[in-house]
């Protein structure tokens with residue numbers, strides 16, 4: 001689609017941008033796939049907020065220059081941050097919240113009036129908020145988390161903060177699970193996590209898949225469900241496909257499932273609140 005063919009939005013539904021409008025951005029490269037403007041702008045309009053969220057395309061080699069310019073703009077409020085900038089933006093921030101410190105990555109950055117930048121990561125708290133929104137309370141749960149990548153780090157912290165009774169982490173590369181267990185204890189003072197690579201899923205309240213297995217046709221299942229108890233909640237974080245083979249297998253066995261989209265849906269309010277947009 002060329003720029004001239006771009007989608008026409010009826011004038012009455014467009015946010016009204018004036019000289020007083022406060023500007024927020026979603027920063028990425030490439031930027032055409034970002035969803036934050038479509039998520040935030042209708043909320044700004046519905047709430048009568050004099051704000052707009054725009055896409056900010058920052059090639060990695062220009063990121064520092066782009067950020068310097070945004071810092072200098074008094075009417076700039078903050079950024080939603082996505083691929084490939086989550087880690088470099090964390091390095092550029094003046095302060096980081098707990099989830100960002102544990103993961104080394106941010107997905108939201110607030111720009112204060114003095115030009116200072118404050119980042120945090122809401123992947124994990126979004127996951128926990130999604131569980132609660134769907135009626136599942138993680139406090140006291142015995143959880144098996146499969147995977148120990150970036151999303152797993154954030155989710156592990158949020159589950160511990162939410163008060164899970166026990167968190168076992170199973171990962172192909174056991175050393176990465178060990179590293180999360182150590183970071184939870186050293187950086188956040190949480191001691192309910194342990195490495196449990198090769199766990200069969202029996203006897204836990206919830207199994208969370210944080211691996212990328214399920215993104216592609218023909219992927220192996222993150223964990224087979226043969227040994228899993230009938231009451232175990234099967235939680236996915238992959239969003240596309242919405243119903244992974246693992247979720248389909250769980251549903252065919254009559255198990256209760258929780259979909260990946262809830263984690264992202266619940267981050268809108270968390271990110272918007274942090275950057276001062278909502």
Ligand SMILES: NC(=O)c1ccc[n+]([C@@H]2O[C@H](COP(=O)([O-])OP(=O)(O)OC[C@H]3O[C@@H](n4cnc5c(N)ncnc54)[C@H](OP(=O)(O)O)[C@@H]3O)[C@@H](O)[C@H]2O)c1
Pocket residue numbers: 123146147148149150151152171172173176210211212213215237238239260261263264
């Ligand atoms: N719903 C949301 O809002 C949301 C947000 C963030 C991410 N996600 C999804 O979460 C998934 C993980 O993201 P991430 O950023 O954490 O990725 P990551 O840091 O690359 O971690 C990938 C994880 O998957 C494991 N893995 C990959 N291939 C494997 C295989 N063939 N066999 C066994 N384990 C394998 C890795 O194990 P090793 O350590 O052994 O390599 C690692 O634990 C992605 O699918 C992403 O789309 C969803």
